[in-house]
Amino acid sequence: MFIEKIKNFLSQCKRVFLVSTKPGKDEYKLSVKITGLGILIIGIVGFIIFLITTAIGGL
Known part of the structure; x- marks a missing residue:
């Protein structure tokens, strides 16, 4: 049972790696912008939050 779960997981990982592609320049720039934002x-x-706690009295 445990071995079957491992085999199934590895099979799914292999499928994901075969389908995935390297991001293009535009996709990379968009990802950087979203992460930065x-x-x-x-x-x-x-x-x-820091300003509010400082104004209240430094909880």
């Missing part, structure tokens, strides 16, 4: 948003939210 996410990091920026998380930073802004963290800074706002």
Whole structure:
């Protein structure tokens, strides 16, 4: 049973590797922009939380 699960998992991994392709230049740029935007948003939210806690009295 455990061996069958491993074989099934490896079969699925092989199928994914065969179908996947290297990202093109445009796709890579889009991925970098989205990742950068996410990091920026998380930073802004963290800074706002910092300002609020500082204004309240430094919980």
